[in-house]
Amino acid sequence: MRFTILTENRESNCNCINEDGLSIYIELENKKILLDAGITDAFMKNAKVLGIDLQEIDKIVLSHGHWDHGNGLKYINLKKTLILHPDAYTKRYSLLRNMAFGGINQTREELKEKFDLIETKEPYQIFENVWFLGQINRRFEVPKENAHTVLENNEKDYLYDDTGIVVKLEKGIVVFSSCSHSGINNIIEQAKEVTRDDRILAVVGGFHLKKLNEYTNKIIEYFSSNNIKVAYMGHCTSDEVIQEFKNKLKGTTKVTTLYAGAKFEI
Numbered sequence: 001m002r003f004t005i006l007t008e009n010r011e012s013n014c015n016c017i018n019e020d021g022l023s024i025y026i027e028l029e030n031k032k033i034l035l036d037a038g039i040t041d042a043f044m045k046n047a048k049v050l051g052i053d054l055q056e057i058d059k060i061v062l063s064h065g066h067w068d069h070g071n072g073l074k075y076i077n078l079k080k081t082l083i084l085h086p087d088a089y090t091k092r093y094s095l096l097r098n099m100a101f102g103g104i105n106q107t108r109e110e111l112k113e114k115f116d117l118i119e120t121k122e123p124y125q126i127f128e129n130v131w132f133l134g135q136i137n138r139r140f141e142v143p144k145e146n147a148h149t150v151l152e153n154n155e156k157d158y159l160y161d162d163t164g165i166v167v168k169l170e171k172g173i174v175v176f177s178s179c180s181h182s183g184i185n186n187i188i189e190q191a192k193e194v195t196r197d198d199r200i201l202a203v204v205g206g207f208h209l210k211k212l213n214e215y216t217n218k219i220i221e222y223f224s225s226n227n228i229k230v231a232y233m234g235h236c237t238s239d240e241v242i243q244e245f246k247n248k249l250k251g252t253t254k255v256t257t258l259y260a261g262a263k264f265e266i
């Protein structure tokens with residue numbers, strides 16, 4: 001399988017636009033999935049630069065209802081299936097951006113008109129070897145700096161809509177998690193459960209790790225004890241944390257940094 005980072009926080013080396021959001025194009029043998037769409041139409045412009053024809057998308061998945069992952073959906077004019085958690089339309093406001101709207105810029109009705117919606121809290125099999133993970137069972141604690149959006153009534157936003165995708169290959173599984181508000185370890189556990197496979201070839205996405213602290217250390221230990229072969233890290237993951245992963249997981253997990261336009265093959 002292959003995946004391309006259509007847009008991401010980090011700068012590209014290929015005339016692609018980077019923005020503080022995420023969009024990943026996943027290509028399996030004969031199926032193509034768009035995971036998130038970033039903030040603007042940057043992901044579409046970059047797809048053109050990279051020679052990717054987005055008409056070929058089979059399914060679209062939204063990882064969670066944050067603006068930096070869902071606003072780009074507005075630019076898609078293809079009648080495709082969009083899979084998401086029913087809470088992804090939650091109205092939420094950003095504590096980090098002066099209470100600016102932090103949800104997605106389209107209502108359920110608008111999305112319903114445009115896409116064939118599949119809204120599910122349960123894991124959902126997208127293709128023979130691909131699953132939308134559904135609401136994540138939070139058996140381990142979630143990231144400390146998670147509460148950067150609040151609900152309309154000012155209550156804490158637990159982001160229960162945050163989820164990911166798992167792809168099962170012959171040699172093991174590949175887990176995609178865009179923002180990991182549910183905890184990357186919880187997401188991986190759910191992926192193992194859904195696929196009944198604990199051979200983790202790779203974990204791709206934003207891990208929501210910003211600082212070197214006890215929580216980050218626990219995640220690093222989790223990667224080590226689960227024998228995760230490759231970590232492709234970006235978006236809401238700081239350079240400092242990526243470096244720490246590299247230092248501590250030397251010889252066990254290969255650590256690669258994501259950037260807009262990056263292509264990878266597994």
Ligand SMILES: [Fe+2]
Pocket residue numbers: 021022066068069178179206235236
């Ligand atoms: Fe994000």
Ligand SMILES: [Fe+2]
Pocket residue numbers: 064066179181
């Ligand atoms: Fe997010």
